[in-house]
Amino acid sequence: MQTIDKVKSAGLAKFTSLVYLYTGLGIALWTISVQAIANNQALSMVIFQGMAQHRIISMILMIGIPFAFISICSRLATKSYFLTFLSYVGFIVTLSVIGVPIFYMYSARSIVQTLTVTAGAFVVSAVIGFVTKKDLTTWSRTLFTGLIAIIVVEVINGLIFHSTPLLMLTSAAVIILFLFYIAFDSQNIKRIYQNYSDSESLGAIALVASVSLVLDFVNLFMSIIQIFGDSN
Template identity: 55%
Template sequence: MPVMERAKETALTKFTSLVYLYTGLGVAFWLLSAFALAKNQAFTMPILTWGMQHRIIFTVLEIAIPIGLISLCQSLAQRSYFLTFICYLAFLASFALMGVPIFYAYSAKSILQAISMTAVAFVVMAGYGYVTRTDLMSWNKVLMTGLIAVIIVSILNLVLFKSSIAMLIINAVIMILFLGFIAFDSQNLKRIYHQYQGTNLGAIALVASISLVLDFINLLLSVLSIFGNNN
């Protein structure tokens, strides 16, 4: 392999390693933030109670605020690592409220088992996505269509049907979808690196890890919903 090619491969490896490091730290920060909020019931219970009373508004806010912060992170990434990092932490903190109920609903043993299962599945699918020679770009449309369909069905079930069996099926579909997203987003790291090489790659790595953090969290929540407390 020519020296130039080896240098490019080394730089790409460093970039992807940094992304996976940020992913692991991001998931850990999200879990710790959710745990801290769960312990502070005086602060979180009024919010969750309001959310149960206004489910549609609460769901929209839970989605809109993190998406807004993600967009802000993307706009800051090529200007300032520090501001991108602060925005990244704000995104994780805003998204942590979604994780609070798991500390009320599941035992510590179930949560640790689910994290272990999710981590193994993540490593397998991320490894596949990164090393496969198959172009996974064609998965994007299918995965996004499936995700939109699941969100619509979930809202309908939450508001109208309130079926536990339907929720179980939805979580199984979500689990499959996000296994696909992990592989897709891992392969996409190569495209991101080639698109932004020469710029502030530390901040770009932070932003690139957001997708993988979301993949891990959504997979974890689905695993807990299906297997939590051996129920």
């Protein structure tokens, strides 16, 4: 019995390490991709003009496409590692386009400082979520409701009010929400491993698990820099 428990613990530790490795690589790829696009002025202007001329469509795409890639990754995970990886890269590229205005508007110093702060907050929240004995699945409905409410407020503010104080308020709410989401998704790694521990596609499953964590990090970063960043 002890031998079985040791094997399970070793398997979970390996799977968790793989998830966070993919998460770190995903965040690094996102950062590099956003900076590369932001440094290309012609491409950046095309993105800005598209967002300005088709604001409603842009908002729908910015919300819908990342979630579509998450769904695709989940569907492909047990079928093909390669296709799951391609979907993962597509997800990162989509997030990169969304992040271009942030990297274009804020100074390099602010970006580096905010990335550092976000990484620290991410690690703390992830550790708390992973080691806590409390079952965080009870948070699922509350977190999702909070996410929908914030999206609705941001869309309304972007289309109608254009209020900076409201933008700051929603950014603060997003910071709090995604700190909880990081803890939730970190604990969820254990549940994912329990469900797929016998699968031959653990590498692809780890990619899927890391997608949510990358999304959590990016949302946390973008909200922190909107409040505390040194805008150009």
